[in-house]
Amino acid sequence: MPLPRLLNRIGVYGFLGAMALLSVFPFIWMIVGTTNSTGDIILGHLGLGHAFLDNTQKFFTQANAPLIFWNSAKISLLGTALTLAVSSVAGYGFEIFRSPGRDWLYAGLLLTIMIPFAVLMIPLFMIMGRLGLINTHIAIILPTVASGFVIFYFRQATKAFPSELRDAARVDGLKEWQIFLYIYIPTMRSTYAAAFVIVFMATWNNYLWPLIVLQTNEMKTITLVISSLASAYYPDYGVVMVGALVATLPTLIVFFAMQRQFVQGMLGAIK
Amino acid sequence: MSDLKLVDVSKSFGAVEILKKINLDVKAGEFIVFVGPSGCGKSTLLRLIAGLEEITAGELVIGGKRMNDIDPSHRGLAMVFQSYALNPHMTVAENMGFALKFAGLPSAEIRARVLSAAHILDLEPLLQRRPKALSGGQRQRVAIGRAIVRQPKVFLFDEPLSNLDAGLRVHMRIEIAKLHRQLGVTTVYVTHDQVEAMTLADRIVVLRAGEVEQIGSPLDLYDNPANLFVAGFIGSPKMNLLPAIVTRTADGRPALRIPDIGDALVALPDRAPRLEDGRAVYIGIRPEQFCVDGSAEFDLAIDIVEHLGGTTFVYARKGSSAAIVVETRDGRAHKSGDAIAVRFDPASLYLFDADGGRIRSAAFGQPNA
Numbered sequence: 001m002p003l004p005r006l007l008n009r010i011g012v013y014g015f016l017g018a019m020a021l022l023s024v025f026p027f028i029w030m031i032v033g034t035t036n037s038t039g040d041i042i043l044g045h046l047g048l049g050h051a052f053l054d055n056t057q058k059f060f061t062q063a064n065a066p067l068i069f070w071n072s073a074k075i076s077l078l079g080t081a082l083t084l085a086v087s088s089v090a091g092y093g094f095e096i097f098r099s100p101g102r103d104w105l106y107a108g109l110l111l112t113i114m115i116p117f118a119v120l121m122i123p124l125f126m127i128m129g130r131l132g133l134i135n136t137h138i139a140i141i142l143p144t145v146a147s148g149f150v151i152f153y154f155r156q157a158t159k160a161f162p163s164e165l166r167d168a169a170r171v172d173g174l175k176e177w178q179i180f181l182y183i184y185i186p187t188m189r190s191t192y193a194a195a196f197v198i199v200f201m202a203t204w205n206n207y208l209w210p211l212i213v214l215q216t217n218e219m220k221t222i223t224l225v226i227s228s229l230a231s232a233y234y235p236d237y238g239v240v241m242v243g244a245l246v247a248t249l250p251t252l253i254v255f256f257a258m259q260r261q262f263v264q265g266m267l268g269a270i271k
Numbered sequence: 272m273s274d275l276k277l278v279d280v281s282k283s284f285g286a287v288e289i290l291k292k293i294n295l296d297v298k299a300g301e302f303i304v305f306v307g308p309s310g311c312g313k314s315t316l317l318r319l320i321a322g323l324e325e326i327t328a329g330e331l332v333i334g335g336k337r338m339n340d341i342d343p344s345h346r347g348l349a350m351v352f353q354s355y356a357l358n359p360h361m362t363v364a365e366n367m368g369f370a371l372k373f374a375g376l377p378s379a380e381i382r383a384r385v386l387s388a389a390h391i392l393d394l395e396p397l398l399q400r401r402p403k404a405l406s407g408g409q410r411q412r413v414a415i416g417r418a419i420v421r422q423p424k425v426f427l428f429d430e431p432l433s434n435l436d437a438g439l440r441v442h443m444r445i446e447i448a449k450l451h452r453q454l455g456v457t458t459v460y461v462t463h464d465q466v467e468a469m470t471l472a473d474r475i476v477v478l479r480a481g482e483v484e485q486i487g488s489p490l491d492l493y494d495n496p497a498n499l500f501v502a503g504f505i506g507s508p509k510m511n512l513l514p515a516i517v518t519r520t521a522d523g524r525p526a527l528r529i530p531d532i533g534d535a536l537v538a539l540p541d542r543a544p545r546l547e548d549g550r551a552v553y554i555g556i557r558p559e560q561f562c563v564d565g566s567a568e569f570d571l572a573i574d575i576v577e578h579l580g581g582t583t584f585v586y587a588r589k590g591s592s593a594a595i596v597v598e599t600r601d602g603r604a605h606k607s608g609d610a611i612a613v614r615f616d617p618a619s620l621y622l623f624d625a626d627g628g629r630i631r632s633a634a635f636g637q638p639n640a
Contacts, residue, residue, distance in 0.1 A: 026615050168356035168417075172370035173344030186360040 091154025194265025273334030
């Protein structure tokens with residue numbers, strides 16, 4: 001290989017390696033942190049320590065792990081399922097059916113993506129208060145069900161749905177809801193998988209809205225509990241790291257389990 | 272099988288009229304082919320028959336029953352699509368039996384019909400495969416099988432062979448012709464490929480800009496085109512169409528002057544109708560109508576030669592004129608740049624007026640002259 005090309009390659013790989021390290025460093029630090037005591041973490045110790053079992057035992061003593069896991073899982077799975085159900089129907093409808101005002105309504109929907117959550121949270125809190133839903137898990141799920149972004153994502157993906165499949169199904173005698181259920185959903189399962197990963201992660205990691213709405217310990221999600229561990233007067237960072245690791249595991253499992261469909265779904269949505 | 276009738280059928284999308292008062296009477300068991308250039312409305316007409324689009328005005332009658340407002344699935348027809356429209360998540364057997372399942376047929380009946388169709392189409396070894404594991408030709412056969420199992424009164428085909436390569440297209444064309452002979456079901460077939468139209472159809476419907484230009488048997492359309500459009504559309508290579516002016520020869524006989532070929536004069540046959548001098552017309556000559564002993568002759572320069580083995584197509588021109596296509600059986604010696612004298616019998620000419628209408632006369636358009 002000629003020298004300039006070799007140097008160029010070294011430069012490119014060096015830059016990419018540095019960027020990759022920068023991205024993955026918090027994750028590595030989290031794993032290393034689970035094995036170190038608070039003192040070692042504060043001193044910036046980056047090697048593996050011997051405090052893993054101690055940190056883990058403390059985490060499971062201080063946090064009611066089964067309950068917070070159940071809360072987070074319930075909200076994430078139910079919220080994701082409802083979001084996918086509602087938003088995919090909406091995205092399909094926006095793309096397939098022509099009606100007066102459709103484009104205006106869709107433009108309005110896209111605008112909602114651009115409104116920062118900070119603007120929405122006080123009105124949302126008041127609505128939930130009126131509905132008597134403060135300190136309930138439904139209050140976390142409801143605002144995300146009709147997601148502008150997910151509807152947009154499904155509409156874009158539906159553009160790639162072959163119209164002849166729908167025509168053939170109509171000639172075969174299927175009603176519109178049957179076409180959606182028996183043709184669209186199975187055909188678009190990669191799109192659903194990608195949307196599942198995105199929405200599940202967003203719901204699982206949701207912090208600000210649960211912090212506002214959930215008020216008692218038995219209702220709290222894992223992100224709130226980790227945050228409360230970190231905001232103690234003398235925070236035990238080793239325990240916080242164990243909590244962060246435990247909280248990360250479900251999203252990692254979901255992502256790696258659906259990685260292939262996720263990539264297919266994302267490509268399909270862009271095409 | 273059923274007959275099918277279109278009475279003054281029109282279709283508009285908003286203010287745009289796509290189909291204008293289409294009238295057609297398809298006999299039971301007949302194979303009808305819609306042809307026409309892109310955007311002429313042939314696929315839209317098929318979709319109107321299928322019930323996938325609403326008819327704006329007029330009437331669709333299948334088997335004596337008005338079908339305008341009947342759901343597609345209750346019209347007694349089955350449709351084969353260009354992209355096959357096979358459900359990717361189902362096996363071949365599931366795809367073929369899908370409509371029957373929704374029609375509520377018992378599973379034993381579904382199985383029997385699927386196996387019977389699979390036998391006809393030689394699909395038995397593929398029944399448990401998914402569409403992605405099939406070749407284009409196999410997918411197309413599954414799509415046809417899916418239509419057959421419904422035992423329809425009318426088959427609709429929407430450019431079913433367009434996605435296949437040339438060899439497979441010929442094979443599937445023959446398969447479809449055999450299938451029609453075997454089942455005898457009334458068939459409406461859309462294509463832009465006129466070889467398909469000529470070889471499959473009992474009758475061809477030529478459409479242009481939403482209107483029927485001519486309906487007739489393939490050879491009738493070839494031999495007796497109603498107008499300039501049909502003359503140019505039916506036939507491959509297409510008919511040579513040249514603008515001409517009615518004039519007279521030096522001895523006063525009626526003739527045509529052809530500006531594109533250096534003002535060549537072609538004396539008209541004695542029986543030719545009287546045409547006023549100076550009238551602008553078009554003449555049409557099919558490539559195979561050039562012969563060795565015709566009384567009219569053009570001197571041209573060969574542009575391109577296409578040797579097909581048995582026949583040769585010579586594309587020749589005079590100066591900057593449009594190329595004239597000549598079909599010859601002994602053209603192997605021809606090569607680009609050579610001079611060629613092409614002869615034809617004026618009685619074999621087709622004559623059209625400036626608006627494209629056919630000037631009919633016993634003196635012209637004798638394909639075997």
